[in-house]
Amino acid sequence: AQRVTQPEKLLSVFKGAPVELKCNYSYSGSPELFWYVQYSRQRLQLLLRHISRESIKGFTADLNKGETSFHLKKPFAQEEDSAMYYCAPGPNAGNNRKLIWGLGTSLAVNP
Amino acid sequence: ETGVTQSPTHLIKTRGQQVTLRCSSQSGHNTVSWYQQALGQGPQFIFQYYREEENGRGNFPPRFSGLQFPNYSSELNVNALELDDSALYLCASSFGSGSVNEQFFGPGTRLTVL
Numbered sequence: 001a002q003r004v005t006q007p008e009k010l011l012s013v014f015k016g017a018p019v020e021l022k023c024n025y026s027y028s029g030s031p032e033l034f035w036y037v038q039y040s041r042q043r044l045q046l047l048l049r050h051i052s053r054e055s056i057k058g059f060t061a062d063l064n065k066g067e068t069s070f071h072l073k074k075p076f077a078q079e080e081d082s083a084m085y086y087c088a089p090g091p092n093a094g095n096n097r098k099l100i101w102g103l104g105t106s107l108a109v110n111p
Numbered sequence: 112e113t114g115v116t117q118s119p120t121h122l123i124k125t126r127g128q129q130v131t132l133r134c135s136s137q138s139g140h141n142t143v144s145w146y147q148q149a150l151g152q153g154p155q156f157i158f159q160y161y162r163e164e165e166n167g168r169g170n171f172p173p174r175f176s177g178l179q180f181p182n183y184s185s186e187l188n189v190n191a192l193e194l195d196d197s198a199l200y201l202c203a204s205s206f207g208s209g210s211v212n213e214q215f216f217g218p219g220t221r222l223t224v225l
Contacts, residue, residue, distance in 0.1 A: 006153075034213075043216045043217065043218055043219075044154070044201065044203075044216040045215075045216065046213045046214070049213070086153050086154070088153075088154075100155070100156070101146075101153035101154050101155065101156070102153050103151075103152055103153045104152075104153045
């Protein structure tokens with residue numbers, strides 16, 4: 001199975017502090033990884049994907065094959081970043097591949 | 112551009128019954144994936160349909176089945192409901208079945224099995 005794990009269920013930081021949400025994956029090959037976010041009372045939505053190497057809302061995530069990690073980082077957290085964040089493998093493109101999302105990390109940014 | 116819609120919003124069933132959940136994909140999308148999200152858990156992949164054929168399946172028993180129609184809308188059917196099937200069922204659509212394609216999620220259907 002293509003599994004990702006998020007070790008922190010809850011992360012609480014103060015506004016302006018750096019934030020890092022951890023994600024590790026446990027499968028070999030070329031993983032395709034995404035970060036999805038769910039704000040209160042909104043749908044799950046894509047935050048960023050590793051292949052784009054982009055920065056969205058100040059967040060970045062680098063794929064580290066040596067550490068098998070895809071941590072999400074932001075140098076200065078804002079209150080509006082408070083949400084549920086999920087690390088996820090890409091949509092299935094093959095046969096009988098089992099995609100296991102992380103359990104999610106709830107980020108609370110305090111004023 | 113119309114987003115992903117799901118129906119019904121909420122559903123209550125009893126053990127042993129059967130249920131059908133529906134999903135309309137976003138305009139222009141030909142791929143639909145279904146997920147089960149139990150309370151406090153991340154979404155778990157059930158299966159994906161691409162151009163009306165199943166294109167991958169997660170670790171769910173055969174009583175979870177699906178369909179995709181020519182207009183790319185989709186159904187998730189669950190037979191012989193069990194209490195553990197109580198969850199939020201999410202549908203996501205994308206263009207193409209490739210792993211790098213962004214998925215757009217619907218609001219979900221909350222299923223309660225009594």
